[in-house]
Amino acid sequence: xxxxxxxxxxxxxxxxxxxxxxxxxxxxxAELDDGGTAKIVTGxxxxxxxxxxxxxxIAAEELGVRPEDVTIGDNDTARSPEAAHAGAxxxxxxxxxSVALACRDARVRLDAxxxxxxxxxxxxxxxxxxxxxxxxxxxxxxxxxAVDICKKRGVVPVGSGSFTAHGTGLDxxxxxxxxxxxxxxxxxxxxxxxxxxxxEVQVLGIWAAHDVGRAINPRGVEGQIEGGVVQGLxxxxxxxxxLEDGHTTTHGFAKYILPTSLDxxxxxxxLIEDPxxxxxxxxxxxxxxxxVPTAPAIMNAIYDAIxxxxxxLPATPxxxxxxxxxxxxxxxxxxxxxx
Amino acid sequence: xxxxxxxxxVNGRAVKRPAKARMRLLDFLRDELNLTGTKEGCGAGxxxxxSVFVDGKLVKSCLMPAAKANGATIETVEGLAKRGGLTxxxxxxxxxxxxxxxxxxxGMVMAATGALRENxxxxxxxxxxxxxxxxxxxxGYSKIFxxxxxxxxxxxxxxxxxxxxxxxxGASYIGNNVRRLDAPSKVTGxxxxxxxxxxxxxxxxxxxxxxxxxxxxxxxxxxxxxAMPGVECVITADDVPGEDGFGVFVHxxxxxxxxxxxxxxxxxxxxxxxxxxxxxxxxxxIKVEYENLPAVFDAEAAMASGAPxxxxxxxDNIVKHIPIRKGDVEAGFADAELVVEQSYETQPVEHAYLExxxxxxxxxxxxxxTVISPSQNITHHRxxxxxxxxxxxxxxxxxxxxxxxxxxGKEDMIYQGMLALAAMKSxxxxxxxxxxxxxxxxxxxxHPARITYKMGLKNDGRITAVEFRMxxxxxxxxxxxxxxxxxxxxxxxxxxxxxxxxxDTHGVYTNNTxxxxxxxxxxxxxxxxxxxxxxxxxxxxxxxxxxIRRVNMMRSGASTHTKQKLxxxxxxxxxxxxxxxxxxxxxxxxxxxxxxxxLGRAGNREPCTLGARIRTSHDVDTKEDIA
Ligand code: FES
Ligand code: FES
Numbered sequence: 001x002x003x004x005x006x007x008x009x010x011x012x013x014x015x016x017x018x019x020x021x022x023x024x025x026x027x028x029x030a031e032l033d034d035g036g037t038a039k040i041v042t043g044x045x046x047x048x049x050x051x052x053x054x055x056x057x058i059a060a061e062e063l064g065v066r067p068e069d070v071t072i073g074d075n076d077t078a079r080s081p082e083a084a085h086a087g088a089x090x091x092x093x094x095x096x097x098s099v100a101l102a103c104r105d106a107r108v109r110l111d112a113x114x115x116x117x118x119x120x121x122x123x124x125x126x127x128x129x130x131x132x133x134x135x136x137x138x139x140x141x142x143x144x145x146a147v148d149i150c151k152k153r154g155v156v157p158v159g160s161g162s163f164t165a166h167g168t169g170l171d172x173x174x175x176x177x178x179x180x181x182x183x184x185x186x187x188x189x190x191x192x193x194x195x196x197x198x199x200e201v202q203v204l205g206i207w208a209a210h211d212v213g214r215a216i217n218p219r220g221v222e223g224q225i226e227g228g229v230v231q232g233l234x235x236x237x238x239x240x241x242x243l244e245d246g247h248t249t250t251h252g253f254a255k256y257i258l259p260t261s262l263d264x265x266x267x268x269x270x271l272i273e274d275p276x277x278x279x280x281x282x283x284x285x286x287x288x289x290x291x292v293p294t295a296p297a298i299m300n301a302i303y304d305a306i307x308x309x310x311x312x313l314p315a316t317p318x319x320x321x322x323x324x325x326x327x328x329x330x331x332x333x334x335x336x337x338x339x
Numbered sequence: 340x341x342x343x344x345x346x347x348x349v350n351g352r353a354v355k356r357p358a359k360a361r362m363r364l365l366d367f368l369r370d371e372l373n374l375t376g377t378k379e380g381c382g383a384g385x386x387x388x389x390s391v392f393v394d395g396k397l398v399k400s401c402l403m404p405a406a407k408a409n410g411a412t413i414e415t416v417e418g419l420a421k422r423g424g425l426t427x428x429x430x431x432x433x434x435x436x437x438x439x440x441x442x443x444x445x446g447m448v449m450a451a452t453g454a455l456r457e458n459x460x461x462x463x464x465x466x467x468x469x470x471x472x473x474x475x476x477x478x479g480y481s482k483i484f485x486x487x488x489x490x491x492x493x494x495x496x497x498x499x500x501x502x503x504x505x506x507x508x509g510a511s512y513i514g515n516n517v518r519r520l521d522a523p524s525k526v527t528g529x530x531x532x533x534x535x536x537x538x539x540x541x542x543x544x545x546x547x548x549x550x551x552x553x554x555x556x557x558x559x560x561x562x563x564x565x566a567m568p569g570v571e572c573v574i575t576a577d578d579v580p581g582e583d584g585f586g587v588f589v590h591x592x593x594x595x596x597x598x599x600x601x602x603x604x605x606x607x608x609x610x611x612x613x614x615x616x617x618x619x620x621x622x623x624x625i626k627v628e629y630e631n632l633p634a635v636f637d638a639e640a641a642m643a644s645g646a647p648x649x650x651x652x653x654x655d656n657i658v659k660h661i662p663i664r665k666g667d668v669e670a671g672f673a674d675a676e677l678v679v680e681q682s683y684e685t686q687p688v689e690h691a692y693l694e695x696x697x698x699x700x701x702x703x704x705x706x707x708x709t710v711i712s713p714s715q716n717i718t719h720h721r722x723x724x725x726x727x728x729x730x731x732x733x734x735x736x737x738x739x740x741x742x743x744x745x746x747x748g749k750e751d752m753i754y755q756g757m758l759a760l761a762a763m764k765s766x767x768x769x770x771x772x773x774x775x776x777x778x779x780x781x782x783x784x785x786h787p788a789r790i791t792y793k794m795g796l797k798n799d800g801r802i803t804a805v806e807f808r809m810x811x812x813x814x815x816x817x818x819x820x821x822x823x824x825x826x827x828x829x830x831x832x833x834x835x836x837x838x839x840x841x842x843d844t845h846g847v848y849t850n851n852t853x854x855x856x857x858x859x860x861x862x863x864x865x866x867x868x869x870x871x872x873x874x875x876x877x878x879x880x881x882x883x884x885x886x887i888r889r890v891n892m893m894r895s896g897a898s899t900h901t902k903q904k905l906x907x908x909x910x911x912x913x914x915x916x917x918x919x920x921x922x923x924x925x926x927x928x929x930x931x932x933x934x935x936x937x938l939g940r941a942g943n944r945e946p947c948t949l950g951a952r953i954r955t956s957h958d959v960d961t962k963e964d965i966a
Contacts, residue, residue: 004946006939007932008923010884011870012892012914014834015862020826043718046521047742047749048440048477053519061512067520075739077721078707085716086739087747087856129508170825170901175663175842178903179829185910187917191938193946205943209916211909219436219482219516226479227439231746231858234688241687241784246552246603246636246850251776253385253474256689261470261480266944270916274909281513288859295863296870300884300928303874307930311871312684 003197006204009300010189015289016180017165017276018090024165026094027081030059030102032110032150032157033071036130036143038063040102041073043083044095049287050220051091055099057216058281062103064127065143081160089285090165092216093182097163097279104280105159113150113157114141163279182276184284186210188229190265190297194305196324199317203233203263203298209270213284222269225290229267232294234259237314345409349374350418358405365389365400367408368415375535376416376445376528378743380474380693381775387473388442388693390449391415397453399472416445416528419452428452429526430503431490432483433518439477441525442693442743447473448526451487459495463488464947476691476744521741533712533740534697534772541699542571542611544761544771545618546754547625548781549600549607552850553634553647556598556607556627564610564624569617571765573625575608578760581729585752587719587856588821589658591650594727594756600629601649601815602850604780606754611761611769634850638789638812641849649815649848656848658813659821661828663842663900671804671839675795679876683792683868687812688785690857694743695778700758701768708735708759713742715750727756728763735759747856751818753782783818783855786811786846788827788864792872800882800890804839807831809865813846814853819860820846827861832900833869834910835891840900877928884928885918 018024028042040059046052056067063070073080083095107127115122120134127133133140141149150157170177191205208225215221238257242249250256275282295313303309308323342357349372358367365382368374368391380388382401389401392414420426425433428451438444447470454461454469461469466487467480475483492498505518524530561573576583576597583597584590595606608625612618633647640646641656648654672678698712708728714720717737725735742749754771761769773781793806809827813820824844831842844861846854877887892910899905917923924937932938 005932007930008921008935008937009874010917010921010923011866012834012888012910013862013866013870014830014893014910015859016826016829020822020829020860043739045713045739045742046440047713047715047745050436050439050519052521053517056520057512057515057517066508067512067517070520075717076736077717077738078733078736082718084718085750086742086745087715087750088860129512170661170663170829173662174665175661175828175900176665176902179825179901183905183908185834185908185913187910187913189917189921189923191921191943202946204946205921207917207921207942209913209920211913214513216513217517218514220519223436223439223478223482226481227477228479228858230479231476232863235685235785235863239686239688239691241689241779241852243636243687243851246634246852248603248780248852250689251779252383253381253691253775254383256691256779258474258476258691260472260474261467261484262947264480264944266942267479267481268920268942270920272909272912272916274907274912277906288862292859292863292866293870296867296874299867299871300874301932304928304930304935305932309871309875311681313686313867 003195005194005196005305006191007301007305008189008191009297009304010187011293011296011300012187013289013292014183014185015089015292017093017182017184017285018180019088020167021169021177021179022167024084024090024094024167025162026083026098027162028083028095028098028102029081030106030159032063032106032147034147036065036147037069038065039071039073040099041080042095042099043075043080044091045075045086047086049224050217054092054096054216054220058096058099059103062100063107064132065130089288092283093279093285094163094165096283097281098161100280101161101163102159105161106157109155109159110146110150110157113153113155114146117149181278182284184211184289186289186293188293188297190301192298192301192305194302194320196306199320201237201302201315201320203265206265207268209272210286210289211272211274212286213276214273214282215271216283218271221271221286224286225269226267228290229294230259230264232291233298235313236295236298240314343406345405347408347410348412350415362405363401364403364405364408367405368400374415374417375531378442378445386693387450388446390446397450416448425523425526427493428490431486432526433522434503435482435486435489436519437478437482437486438519438522438525440742440744441530443473443475444525445528447475447483455491455494461491474693476693530741532694532697532743533699536699536711538699538701538768541768541770542613542765543615543618544609544611544758544769545615545622546606546757547608547622549596549603549605551600551629551631552603553632554600554629555632556596556600557630558628559608560626561608564621567621567624569613570621571611571767572761573608573610574757574760574764578764579727582726585723586817587750587819589817592816594760602852604852606757609757609761611765636849636851638810638847638849641847653848658817658846658848659824661824661844663828663840665900665902666839668804668806668839668841672795675803676798677879678793678795679879680793681872681875683790683871685788685864685867687787687854688857689779690746690748692744692746692748695773695775696754696782697772698755698758699768699770700762702762706734708763710755710759711738711740712755713740713749714755715745720752720755723752724756724759728759746858748782750856751783780852783853785857786813786823786854786861786864790868792868794872794876796876798880800880800887802835802837802891805832805837807842809844811846812849812851812854814849814851816853818853818855820854823861827865829901830862831865831869833866834893836893836897842900874928881927883925885914885925888914
């Protein structure tokens with residue numbers, strides 16, 4: 001065995017989208033505004049995943065404007081419709097769909113006026129990127145003009161949407177129930193190099209394949225996978241909140257070790273789109289599922305590399321070295337017994 | 340307090356202004372000059388969010404006394420580009436999606452700017468090394484590296500400036516890599532997080548925390564603290580007008596300890612004063628008398644009879660037990676050709692969002708109690724706070740400020756209640772910003788888990804039965820433990836079609852730091868066990884890891900462990916995609932790293948020797964060959 005041993009491991013995973021074993025809900029308001037811009041108000045705040053951009057893309061697509069034309073209101077219990085919480089891999093699914101429904105509702109108002117103005121069937125209207133037109137005609141105008149016409153006819157193009165996900169509670173005796181209406185699945189492969197002298201493990205590559213239903217912003221999805229993988233790697237190899245009789249000994253980043261730029265592997269994301277049939281957008285989610293398979297894939301890779309099975313996270317250098325010693329002793333005993 | 344007259348140049352402008360004694364450069368920039376793009380992630384030189392240039396040198400401003408910067412030329416993130424514009428590097432961050440929550444980003448932009456100033460041709464390894472002192476908890480760094488390389492190439496003329504442009508409309512805005520709309524505000528430091536916000540007349544809060552794990556509070560004497568000049572109010576549990584208690588599932592946690600403390604770091608009292616120093620000094624004047632109680636620090640010990648009881652409503656210390664039963668596990672094990680048992684353990688994990696908890700509360704002109712904070716669940720917090728302060732629900736208002744990383748850790752209403760009470764009592768706006776240490780000791784962690792696993796299989800790999808038991812330390816309060824146990828149970832045995840399962844998850848009270856919501860909500864702990872166990876079994880059966888999973892995987896229409904009938908199941912696609920993309924060489928799961936032929940191909944990074952975390956005397960001996 002040479003000093004640096006490489007190996008590979010994999011792990012699969014599954015996850016439920018939105019709140020568990022309950023009915024989940026989210027509401028949103030939409031308005032096509034002057035200048036062909038748009039206002040969306042819903043109980044959402046960016047927590048880093050890129051939800052504001054995702055919602056602006058959804059609104060732009062549904063309303064026929066540009067994402068940069070969309071303003072998303074603040075999340076304020078006194079000013080915005082309820083969309084519940086920022087967690088449970090629910091924002092794209094729950095709030096994304098409620099925004100889509102609100103935008104469609106606003107478009108119904110706008111389209112009725114424009115169709116009447118042009119004398120065409122409202123079903124023939126299409127809008128994209130700041131323009132609205134009637135199919136199979138030469139009729140076309142900017143969204144700015146369309147909003148103006150709509151308002152001059154006495155109609156403000158507003159809409160609202162509410163989206164529901166139907167989960168059911170679990171039976172208290174046997175746990176049966178349908179906790180989510182949408183599930184995602186994933187699989188990651190990890191390649192590691194273990195230094196059998198220091199016990200240090202480097203993760204060199206991760207191949208992460210995840211079903212997201214529909215990727216609204218593929219680069220944003222990759223960002224979620226990359227962040228999830230590195231949190232998974234931290235838990236796999238170094239992070240450990242330690243307590244002694246209730247007092248922590250890891251009260252700062254000098255003691256509580258986090259992955260840095262030097263620890264991260266190359267992360268190769270593969271997005272799978274198996275659309276959700278129960279929602280208007282077909283998108284599911286990725287925030288949490290991304291990190292589920294990382295730690296076991298890394299443990300399986302460590303085993304592949306050096307034959308040491310780490311069953312207690314994190315796989316610190318000390319545990320790796322102890323595992324190697326135990327393995328050698330075991331092999332020695334076996335060897336001895338055979339003599 | 341003595342002060343020092345500072346004269347320096349900040350972002351090209353001459354600044355003349357006194358700095359308080361012992362003020363750090365970070366405080367001077369943030370509090371005196373309102374340059375809040377420079378963030379405090381740790382206050383100890385360990386995260387890089389406070390990076391600025393001092394006379395052209397990259398410096399962690401939390402470590403530099405303001406006095407030392409006197410006369411210097413300072414550049415902060417706000418000064419990198421012309422007002423309203425972005426540097427190439429900032430544009431590259433925008434283009435690649437390098438900012439997520441954004442809290443580390445000003446510091447990253449400064450460090451990356453420094454890297455390219457030092458070496459305009461820096462390669463990837465050098466870039467990584469130069470960013471090594473900056474922590475990002477969100478991005479996994481990958482898109483940040485991409486941004487720095489892109490900016491380098493544009494600056495060197497290797498790529499045209501148009502390489503920084505957005506992708507355009509294309510045929511649709513769905514499936515489109517639209518650049519993040521919030522990125523410009525993050526790469527320039529313009530975005531205000533709760534801890535960056537100020538209001539006229541605003542007070543500063545500091546919190547007295549328990550030094551003991553389990554004790555009765557015999558008395559709290561706040562008289563001396565309250566009498567201090569500059570102190571506007573001191574609050575304790577006695578100031579709660581309504582029904583005191585919060586939690587995501589069970590409302591077992593008081594805003595501040597009520598007659599009893601259950602973990603080290605639990606809030607006992609809080610002071611609102613004209614500045615942080617006064618509030619801190621007042622904490623030292625509060626006298627608390629404790630009577631220690633026996634404590635329990637291990638989940639299994641807490642389940643044993645006779646263990647100290649934490650909450651009267653749960654005499655067995657069980658927060659939640661979730662059982663799932665399907666089929667007949669005994670019959671399944673009897674039918675098995677191989678039975679494998681193994682136990683697994685996962686550790687408590689800190690969320691380590693770069694933005695420590697912060698909030699600002701006030702009572703508005705209509706008497707509405709308003710709390711601005713990066714809470715992940717303002718809807719629920721509004722319900723709970725209305726009960727706690729005994730006001731109608733529309734007299735309680737929560738505003739969610741930009742979240743500098745949450746990962747579940749900001750779902751708990753751990754400090755918003757104190758802010759509301761102090762704003763009500765003082766009649767003034769009150770702000771609280773946690774230190775990093777406070778954030779670590781007082782807020783929830785990922786649930787640690789002990790899992791015992793028993794799996795029966797046929798020789799072809801088919802699983803006949805699983806018995807899964809998980810015991811999780813929930814710590815001193817319930818928070819999200821119930822939900823975490825539920826999700827862990829439902830997902831525990833993985834996406835596999837198993838006729839017979841017996842699953843139990845138990846969340847248990849102890850006197851440890853509470854456990855709560857953390858990205859995956861119990862699923863990671865449970866599936867870590869399942870996915871490790873499958874590989875062990877595959878090894879014993881001589882099967883490839885992908886093969887054993889394919890033999891067992893749920894397919895469209897499968898019935899889950901909770902007997903839910905699924906629609907479309909994409910697991911087969913995911914397995915195939917990962918197997919193909921990685922160029923996986925199939926073979927039995929038996930430590931074949933030394934002989935497999937698929938290692939070291941494209942998709943890996945080079946091993947690095949730069950930042951080896953562990954150094955031993957063997958390090959010099961690189962050719963050593965063992966075993
Ligand atoms: S390094 Fe200064 S705040 Fe973290
Ligand atoms: S984007 Fe880096 S910490 Fe959130």
